[in-house]
Amino acid sequence: MEAEQLLSSEAMSKFQRKAWFRKTVAVVLIVLILGLTGYFVYGLIPKQYTLTITGGDILGNRHLIAKVLKDEAASYGVNLIIQPTEGSVEATRNVSEGKLDIALVQSGLEDKLPNVEHVATLPAEVTHFLVKPDIREIEDLKGKVINTGSKSDGTRLTTKQVLDFSNLEAGVDYIETNYSFEQLVKMKADKLPDAIVNISYSPSFVADYLVKERGYTVLELPFPPSLALRYGWVGDGAKILAYTYNTIPPVPATDIAAVGVNLQMIANSNVQPEAVSKLLEVLYSPTVVNRINQKVDESNITTAASYPISKGTVAYLKRNESFFSQETMEQLKNLLGLLFTLGSSSLIVLKWLKGGRLDDDLEFKEYIALVSAIEKEIGALEQQGGLEAEQLMQLAYRLTALKSEALEKYNRIKLKDPALMDTFLSSVADTRHYVSLLMERVRTA
Template structure:
C-alpha cells in the first residue's frame, strides 16, 4: 500500500530532477546579467553619469543566428526605468541623441518614453523597452554588440486603376523592362527604372501644384530629408491645408524647385544653398538666386571618415596613398569632403584611387576590401554606419584641431562638432569633426503668415522622434540659427527674435 503511494511520487521527483538538469543545460542570461550589461553600457558612454537604473525587469529572450564560428548567441529583452541624474538635452547637437541612445540600449526610438524635446531635468524618468545581445563562450554568457533591425521602408505608392491610355503606356514600358536584349538586360532595366522614377516625381509634383497643394521638397525615399518633409506636410494637412512632402534627389534638385516655384519650401544643405544664392559651383549655369531665403537651420550633417577597425590608418594624414570614396559626383558631400581633406594638406592626386559611389555602395566596397576609407557627409547616427559598426567594427577618424580651425575660418558653412562617445556601436571616444547644416528654405515672396505658421508647426507642434526621424529629433530652437548660409526671410527673422526673447523671459 505504502509502496503504491510513493511510487508516483518517486517518478515525479525523477521527472523534476531531469527537467532541472535540462533547464541547467539550456540556461540563458538571467536578469542580473542583463541589468549589469545595460549598466555597463551606460557607465562606458557617460563617464559623468546621466542615468541610474531604478526599475528593471527581464521579459524574455530568443535565439540569434550563430556567428561564423558557430558560437551560440541570444537576444534578451527587458523593460527598465532610468532615473535622470542631471539635466541633459538629447536634442543638443553635441550630446548623445535619441537615436544613438536607443541603439545603445538595444531599443528603437519608439522604445524610449520620457525623452523631452526641450531637455530632461534631473529627477525625470525615462522608460526603456530594450534588448541585449549575448554569446556563450566556454559555458559563460557575455554581452555582444547586436545590429538593430533596419528601419522599415515607406510603403509603395498606390498607382492602381490607370485609364486605358495610361495603362497602354504602362504595358509598353513593362514589355521593354521584361524583354530587353540579353546582352545588356541589366543596363537597360537600370535606364528604364531611372527614367520612370524621374517621370513619376514630375507627374506627382505637377498634380500637387495643379491642386494648389503646399509642396515641401525633401530627398530620396527612405532618407531623413524625405521623412522630415513628409512629416511636415502631414502635419500641415492635418491642420486643414492640403500639403505634399515629395521625394527628390536632394539639395540640388530642391533648390531648383524653389527657384522655379515648383515647391514652396525645401530642405537643403547649407553650403549648397549658398552656391545657389551666389550662382557658382553646381549652379554656375543656372546663375545666382538672390530671392532664396532661409527659414531656419534644422539639424547638422557631420563629416564622417570611416576605415575598417583593424586598419593601420589612425589619422586623416594616413589616408595619403589610399583608396577612398568621397561621395557621388556633383554632390554637396563631394565638395565638402574635398574641403576637409584639403584642410589636412591632401589633394585628390594624393590618393591611390578616388571613387564616387556614395555611402551605400561605398560601404559594400569597404567591406569587400576594394577601398580603404569612406568620406561621407550625413546625419548622425547614420543607420548605415550603425549597422556596419555593430556587425564588423569600424573606426571614425577624428579631424585635426588645426584643420577644424582652418575650416571654420575659411568656410562659414562648416560648423565645428563632436560626435559624442556612443553615437555608434563600439565608438568609445568622442570624435571631433565639422558639419554642414540642413536648412529649411523658401523664396523671399513667401507670405509672412505662411512662414510663421510653418515655423510654429516645425518647432512647436511636431514630435519628430515619434515620427521615427533621428535627424528630426535634433531640431530645436536653440540651434535654429546655426550654420545659416543665406539671408533669413524677414518673417523668420522676426519669429526667431520673438522666440529668443520669450526664452530669455
C-alpha cells in the same frame, strides 16, 4: 463734406434726375461692396496650403525630418508632398527653378542661386568619415579610395574642403568615387571604397549599416575648431559619442571630435509667407522636436543664413509682438477714421441715389453735436486742472470757425426745422461765454 459738395453740383443734379443713371450707379456700388465683403470674409477663413518638400536621399536623416514634418503639418493646414532628390545641390537648384517649394539642405554650397530664401537653421549635422579598420588617422587616407558622395550632393563639397584643409588632393593623394548611398548598400563588401563620407545627425542610418554589416569604423577629425574659423558653414561643438555605433568592439571607442555642418531650410521666394510661417510653427512644435530627437532652437533660426531671410520667417518671429503696439494703434486710428468718413459719405450717396434732397437738418444737428463735444473737452480740461490761456484761445477759435461755416451754409439751404439754427447759435454763444469766463479766471490766477 466733399461728397456733399460734389453731389450737389449742377452737373450731378442733372444726372440725379435720370432714374436709369441712379440705378446703374447703385448696381455698381452693390457689386463693389459685395466684392470687398467677400475679400475680407475670405481673409478670415483658415487657409490650407500645399507645398512640395525634399529631404534629399531617401536613406538620409533629412528625409526622415521631412516625413515627420509631413505627418505633423496636416493638423496645421499644411499639406507637404515629399520629393526625394540626390542631394543638397540638386535640391537647391530645384528650389531656385520653382520645381520645389521647400528643401532641407546643408550649408556651405558654393553657388548662390536666385529666387531662394532662408527659412530656418536646424541643429548642425555631423560629418562621418567611415573607414576600414586599417585606417587609424587622416594621413592613412593617402593612396586610398574615398567616396565623397554624389556630385549633386553637398557632402562632396564639404568633404573636398576638409581634405584640402588636410593637404589631401583629389587624383593625387586619393581616388574619388561618387556612389549614392543606395548604390553602396547594394555593393559587395570587397568592392566598397576604403572610406565613405556621410553627413547626417548621429546616429546615422548609413553609418550604422556600414559599421555593423561591413566592419567599418569612424575616423576622428582632429581639427574642427580651426576649420570653423575658416568656413562659416561649420557648426560648433560637433562630436560623435563613444559606443554610438557598436559596443563590442566599441565604435567609436571614445568620444571623438567631428566637423559639424549647419542644416538649413530654404524656400522658393514665391512661396506664400503665410505658408512658410505655418511650417515654422510645425518645425518648432514640441512633437516634431521630440520625434527628430534634436534640440531645434528658435533663437538660432537665422544662424549661418546664406540667403535673404524669408518674409514668412520675419512674420513668424513677429507673431508674439503686442497687438497694442504704437504702430498697431496708429493703424487702428486711421482705420476708424476711414470707416467714419466712408460711413458719412455713404449716407449722402444713398440719399442722392434715392433721388431726394440731402438732409440739411441732419448736418445742422452735427454742428450742434460738435459744439457739445467742445463743451465736454472743456469739462475734461477743468477736471485735469490743466487749463491754459493758449488752449482756451484755440477752443474759442474753433467755435468761431464753426459758427462761420454754419452761417455760410445757412444762406444756401432751407431747413425743415428752422429752430435748429437758433439752437446752434444759442449753444455757440453759451459756450463762448463760458470760455471767456475761464480765460479771465486763468489770467487772474
